[in-house]
Amino acid sequence: MKRSPSASTLARARIDAHRQQSRVHAGALIISVFGDAVAPRGGRLWVGSLIRLLQPLGIDERLVRTAVSRLAKQAWLRIEPHGRRADYLLTEAGQRRFEEASRTIYAARPRAWDGRWRLLLLVRELDAKAREPLRRALAWQGFGQLGADCFVHPGADLDEALQALATEGLAEAPAQLLPLLAVDARHGLGRSDADLVRRAWNLDELAQAYAQFDAGYGPIARALQADGAAEPIAPEDAFLLRTLLIHDWRRLLLRDPELPDVLLPALWPGRAARELTRDLYRRLLEPSERHLDALLQLADGQALPAPHAASGQRFGGPSVAAQPASTV
Incomplete structure (x- = not known):
């Protein structure tokens, strides 16, 4: 053998x-x-x-x-x-x-999980070339994406996430993103939590x-x-x-x-x-x-x-x- x-x-x-x-x-x-x-x-x-x-x-x-x-x-x-x-x-x-x-x-x-979704909303107009490095950087922090302008995570510290973007060379990113909490995805986003997961990741x-x-x-x-x-x-x-x-x-x-x-x-x-x-x-x-x-x-x-x-x-x-x- x-x-x-x-x-x-x-x-x-x-x-x-x-x-x-x-x-x-x-x-x-x-x-x-x-x-x-x-x-x-x-x-x-x-x-x-x-x-x-x-x-x-x-x-x-x-x-x-x-x-x-x-x-x-x-x-x-x-x-x-x-x-x-x-x-x-x-x-x-x-x-x-x-x-x-x-x-x-x-x-x-x-x-x-505390039942809350962490959201980062893109509040400034960015072309596709400028948007892609931001998308990649947030994906490496575990953020999923809903549509073109919304990034979502179940437990991230939003302040830490924004600081990490600046550290990684995206110094303008904190001013381009609005951090929010959604207590209940079914009411706050209009979709069930399970559907949100399928769409975002x-x-x-x-x-x-x-x-x-x-x-x-x-x-x-x-x-x-x-x-x-x-x-x-x-x-x-x-x-x-x-x-x-x-x-x-x-x-x-x-x-x-x-x-x-x-x-x-x-x-x-x-x-x-x-x-x-x-x-x-x-x-x-x-x-x-x-x-x-x-x-x-x-x-x-x-x-x-x-x-x-x-x-x-x-x-x-x-x-x-x-x-x-x-x-x-």
Whole structure:
């Protein structure tokens, strides 16, 4: 009987697949690393450590330095020199963004819906060319679209959504959009909630994205869960896989409006994807933290502090023993 690939082999294949991508979005990956690994240790890191962390993912020194400079201009990070070296720190605004995102990324379950729809109405005339970047940016925040001039979401913070548009280079967008709350879609918009969902979002496309996520990470999680898994994942590979997992999960959640269960299909794959992410993240946490302990430094040569206790409660706590294999 042919032996199934080990978790270590599957993890390395996933890491290698990322390295071979033709386009590398270094800035977005650095945001994931800071939010997941650096923020729990004080939110400050010597850029040399960041370069060493990301090099195995095919991101070289030039790409890292270019990306962190761009993130500093976008008010995510600030620079604090120490002689010939420098630390990069989360700004207060960057810290707030991470804290807000973390409540969704690491939640054990989706947030409960309060029954209100968040609307952004386009109140200025825009031609199709000017409208498209706005539509794309809001779609990446999970907003659906009703007609040409109305964007809808079940739970977004509208102030945060407008601020994110400005941060992404759409500085005029807040003045072009009117934020509103609709308490009851049947009265406020003239359609049932279920019909609104069908009109505003392509759930088939989102379900396909979740299926691709499972194809990339499900076999690794199941190999780790299998009895007699012979090869544990090495600490460096555990960190790299954890980074890619959270990066891809975060990108999925940006697209997912996290609709209430009553408005989703019975076997909605987003539920299983959250269980998969929770289980795999917990299993990778301890070896990846050992890698971070050994590698992370400040510009003055000191090691970073241990992660704060709250980070151990991500996805609802540390235990993984009782979690079944997840499939989408």
